[in-house]
Amino acid sequence: MSVLTLTINDIQCTGREGQTILDIIKENKISLPVLCDLKGLTPVAACRLCLVEVKGIPKLVPACTTKIQEGMVVYTDSEKLRNYRRMIVELLFAEGNHICASCVVNGYCELQNLGYMVGMESVRFDYLWQLFQIDASHPRYVMDQSKCVKCTRCIRVCDEVEGAHVWDLKGRGINVRVISGLDEPWGQVKECTQCGKCVQVCPVGALFEKTATTSEMIKDRSFLERILEGREAKIWVR
Ligand code: SF4
Ligand code: SF4
Ligand code: FES
Numbered sequence: 001m002s003v004l005t006l007t008i009n010d011i012q013c014t015g016r017e018g019q020t021i022l023d024i025i026k027e028n029k030i031s032l033p034v035l036c037d038l039k040g041l042t043p044v045a046a047c048r049l050c051l052v053e054v055k056g057i058p059k060l061v062p063a064c065t066t067k068i069q070e071g072m073v074v075y076t077d078s079e080k081l082r083n084y085r086r087m088i089v090e091l092l093f094a095e096g097n098h099i100c101a102s103c104v105v106n107g108y109c110e111l112q113n114l115g116y117m118v119g120m121e122s123v124r125f126d127y128l129w130q131l132f133q134i135d136a137s138h139p140r141y142v143m144d145q146s147k148c149v150k151c152t153r154c155i156r157v158c159d160e161v162e163g164a165h166v167w168d169l170k171g172r173g174i175n176v177r178v179i180s181g182l183d184e185p186w187g188q189v190k191e192c193t194q195c196g197k198c199v200q201v202c203p204v205g206a207l208f209e210k211t212a213t214t215s216e217m218i219k220d221r222s223f224l225e226r227i228l229e230g231r232e233a234k235i236w237v238r
Contacts, residue, residue, distance in 0.1 A: 001016045001017050001018065002016070002017050003015070003016060003017075004016070004017060004068050004069065004070045004072075005070065005071070006024065006068055006069070006070070006071065006072035006073070006074060007072070007073050007074065008021075008024060008025060008028065008030060008074045008075075008076060009030065009074070009075060009076055009077060011028065011030075013027075013028055015027070015068045017067075017068075018067060019067070019068055020043065020063065020064060020065060020066060020067055020068065021052060021054075021061075021063040021064075021066050021067075021068055021072075021074055022034070022037060022043075022050055022063040022064040023068075024068055025063055025076065030076060031076075031117075032050055032052070032063060032076050033049045033050065033085055033089075033114050033117050033118060034047070034049055034050045034064065035047035035049050035110060035111070035114060035149065035151055035203060036049075036064070036151040036152060036153065037050065037064045038153055038156075038157075038201055038221070038224070039224065039225075039228070040157075040161070040224040040225070040227065040228045041153060041156040041157055041160060041161075041201070041224075042156060042160060043064040043065045044065070044152055044156070045062040045064055045065040046150065046151055046152050047088070047149070047151055048062060048088060049085055049088055049089070049114070050062050050063040050064045051063070051081065051084060051085075052066075052074050052075060052076045052081070053074070053075040053076075053078060053080075053081065054066070054072060054073065054074050054075075055072075055073035055074075055075075056073075060081070060084070063076070082118070082119075085118045086118040086119060086120055089111070089114050089115055089118050089120050090120060090123045090124060090125055091125060092111060092149050093111070093115070093120075093123050093127075094123050094125040094126065094127050094128060095128055095130075095174070096132075096146050096147055096148065096149065097127075097129060097130070097132060097146035097147070098111070098146075098147065098204075100112060101214075102214055103147065103205040103214065103215075104205045104208040104212045104213065104214060104215070104216060104217040105204060105205040105208065105215070105217050105218075105219070106205075106214060106215040107215050108215075108217065108218045108219065109203070109204050109205060110203035110204060111149060111203065111204045128174075130146075132144070132145040132146035133145050134146075135180070135185055135186050135187075136210070137185035137186055137187030137188065138185075138186040138187040138192070138194075138210075139187060139194070139210075140194055140196070140209065140210055141186070141196065141199050141207060141208065141209055141210060142207070142208055142209075142210055143178075143180070143186055143206065143207055144205060144206050144207075144208070145177055145178070145206070146206075147204045147205045147206040148177070148178055148204070148206040149203065149204055149206070150169070150176060150177075150178065151202075151203060152169065152178075153198075153201040153202060153203065154167045154178065154198035154199075154201060154202055154207060155167040155168060155169065155178065157197045157198055157201045157224075158197065158198050161197060161224070161227060162193060162195050162197050164191045164192060164193055164195075165191065166180050166181060166186070166189050166191050166192045166198070167179070167180060167198060170183060178206075180192070196209070197223065199219075200219045200220055200221055200223065201219070201221060201224070202219065203219075205217070
């Protein structure tokens with residue numbers, strides 16, 4: 001596999017063919033906001049927070065799905081990018097019903113952290129305050145649609161890691177939502193193994209354990225690391 005050289009924010013970097021810009025950004029400990037990306041899951045470029053500027057390409061490109069090329073010149077920080085990221089985070093807050101003070105993940109929430117990271121002081125857009133459903137039909141977990149940021153991590157981990165494919169997206173545009181089974185209550189979906197992987201990878205308070213109350217739910221994603229290491233070492237291959 002050939003080694004490629006590129007610059008990120010004028011820093012000389014190297015990477016292997018097939019790696020993404022985000023891989024190199026992480027390897028070089030460069031700060032970049034991400035939301036839908038999670039190591040171990042197929043990148044889908046759903047949140048657009050990782051957009052970067054690449055010299056010679058007129059539009060912004062998502063770092064999580066754009067493969068590196070020899071001689072690439074990448075910039076992760078500019079006035080335009082900062083404004084864009086702040087706007088995305090503000091829109092996410094305005095679309096959902098994010099009342100952090102009463103949320104199960106208050107203090108451990110990736111959306112909250114992104115708000116701090118992009119310097120969000122207020123939301124310049126009108127809140128939609130839509131009527132959302134809470135599904136508490138599952139014996140162990142709850143799905144609160146009002147906090148969902150449509151990152152699709154739950155869909156991907158359930159499909160790619162657990163192999164159950166309980167979750168999907170339904171609808172378009174502002175009406176898109178995450179559904180369980182064939183749009184039936186989560187507790188009635190027979191394919192659900194109750195593993196809790198979707199709950200742990202959810203970056204916000206949309207999926208949580210029934211026993212958790214305000215500010216109590218700290219997500220644990222260490223299982224993904226263990227599964228990745230196991231797959232790499234082929235410990236499940238006879
Ligand atoms: S999910 Fe995060 S941003 Fe939304 S209310 Fe809960 S803590 Fe706040
Ligand atoms: S439920 Fe959570 S993990 Fe699933 S799409 Fe919504 S925010 Fe993402
Ligand atoms: S992290 Fe790249 S689009 Fe979400």
